[in-house]
Amino acid sequence: MWFDRGEADLIEAAQAGDRTAFAELLRPVYETALRLAGALLQDADEAEDAVQEAAFSAWRRIGNLREGSSLRPWFFGIVANRCRAVKRNKWWSISRSEPPEAEAPATDLAMSIDLRRALRRISYDERLILVLRYYLDMPYEEIATTLGISTKAARTRVERAIHRLRPIMQVQGAMA
Amino acid sequence: MDERAVFDRFHDALELEPRPGAYERFRADFTNPSVAANRRPVFQLRFSRMGLRVAAALAVVAIAIALVAGYVATHRSTSQVPATHTQTVTTSPAAHSMDPAVALPRDFPKDFPVYPGARPTFVGGDTSFGTTIFTINWETTDSIDQAYAWYQTSLGQGDWTITSKTAGADGDSISFARKSKSSCTGDVVISQRYPGVTQIDVTVCG
Numbered sequence: 493m494w495f496d497r498g499e500a501d502l503i504e505a506a507q508a509g510d511r512t513a514f515a516e517l518l519r520p521v522y523e524t525a526l527r528l529a530g531a532l533l534q535d536a537d538e539a540e541d542a543v544q545e546a547a548f549s550a551w552r553r554i555g556n557l558r559e560g561s562s563l564r565p566w567f568f569g570i571v572a573n574r575c576r577a578v579k580r581n582k583w584w585s586i587s588r589s590e591p592p593e594a595e596a597p598a599t600d601l602a603m604s605i606d607l608r609r610a611l612r613r614i615s616y617d618e619r620l621i622l623v624l625r626y627y628l629d630m631p632y633e634e635i636a637t638t639l640g641i642s643t644k645a646a647r648t649r650v651e652r653a654i655h656r657l658r659p660i661m662q663v664q665g666a667m668a
Numbered sequence: 669m670d671e672r673a674v675f676d677r678f679h680d681a682l683e684l685e686p687r688p689g690a691y692e693r694f695r696a697d698f699t700n701p702s703v704a705a706n707r708r709p710v711f712q713l714r715f716s717r718m719g720l721r722v723a724a725a726l727a728v729v730a731i732a733i734a735l736v737a738g739y740v741a742t743h744r745s746t747s748q749v750p751a752t753h754t755q756t757v758t759t760s761p762a763a764h765s766m767d768p769a770v771a772l773p774r775d776f777p778k779d780f781p782v783y784p785g786a787r788p789t790f791v792g793g794d795t796s797f798g799t800t801i802f803t804i805n806w807e808t809t810d811s812i813d814q815a816y817a818w819y820q821t822s823l824g825q826g827d828w829t830i831t832s833k834t835a836g837a838d839g840d841s842i843s844f845a846r847k848s849k850s851s852c853t854g855d856v857v858i859s860q861r862y863p864g865v866t867q868i869d870v871t872v873c874g
Contacts, residue, residue, distance in 0.1 A: 511698060512699060514698070515694075515698055518691070518694070519691060519695075522691040522694065523686065523690075526690055527684070527686065530682070530684035530686060531684065534682075534684065536684055536685065536686055536687050537687070539684070539686065540686065540690045540693075543690070543694075544690075544693075544694050544697070547694055547698065548698070551698070604680050604681035607678070607682075608681050608682070611681075613790065615857065615859065615869075622678070623678070626675050626677075626678035626679075627679060627682050629675065656871065659792040659801060660792045660803060
């Protein structure tokens with residue numbers, strides 16, 4: 493039974509080649525990783541594939557996780573990079589139509605579609621940092637660890653990305 | 669917009685229900701080495717239905733070009749060509765076409781350097797801070813390095829001055845300001861839009 497073991501013990505066991513320990517390490521972060529990939533890719537199937545690829549990649553690189561480091565931000569960084577590769581490999585694809593959301597009020601639905609469209613117009617890095625902050629509700633410190641930047645840089649990038657998003661959304665609102 | 673409202677809007681817009689049992693599927697694959705060894709490769713190429721249509725259209729275009737080229741070559745060989753004339757055939761790599769052009773706003777600053785031959789493909793504006801901030805995208809078939817070098821020169825001239833330059837994984841960027849109005853700042857981010865198409869993403873005050 494693994495549930496009473498601490499993260500550090502599980503990481504140590506995984507680094508020694510214990511697959512079950514590694515799977516247990518991922519259990520508490522897997523759902524959030526799926527939400528991160530889902531928000532970046534907007535496709536549940538692709539998100540699951542991306543997270544699974546990221547998990548296998550993390551397993552191959554578990555030896556790189558430094559002692560005392562938490563798995564969560566490290567794994568999210570791998571998921572984000574995997575999603576970036578998926579986006580890059582499908583540059584030819586055309587955006588599919590928005591899924592029906594029958595129960596949502598019309599104005600909320602329009603605003604949601606506006607935001608999704610606006611997010612497609614900004615760079616991947618800007619989209620990623622906004623998803624980490626405003627969708628996964630991450631504190632700046634964890635965003636910084638995930639992206640390998642300083643906390644101040646994380647805050648600045650979030651502010652900059654929001655600043656970039658605002659005019660795009662306003663123009664789309666005016667055109668709608 | 670306050671930050672709480674931004675959180676709410678992101679949750680409303682991006683909430684995507686993961687397929688149930690995802691972790692259990694991963695765990696089953698991962699802890700069963702025979703399944704893990706046989707799983708599909710990381711870089712599997714999967715074409716969408718639209719991708720297949722695009723590929724089919726490209727194949728038709730390629731065949732048409734080959735037919736036309738064959739016709740032209742056949743007729744040229746029978747025409748009078750001076751013996752000393754040498755024909756040089758140049759080919760360029762297949763490039764993705766640029767997005768459709770849009771009109772620039774009338775009040776877009778006239779003295780802002782626009783990359784020669786670039787096509788404006790997106791126009792946005794924001795006046796919520798008491799001043800107008802434009803977000804404009806241009807596209808060009810020139811390389812990132814060419815566009816970056818041009819802006820490095822152009823934003824150091826006239827009323828513009830470069831305040832910082834960064835090269836990142838998502839593109840190269842140059843931050844700049846007006847010499848006559850230091851509060852008027854902006855940035856140019858140059859990145860690859862499609863293979864063969866460079867995007868120049870400019871944020872600048874009006």
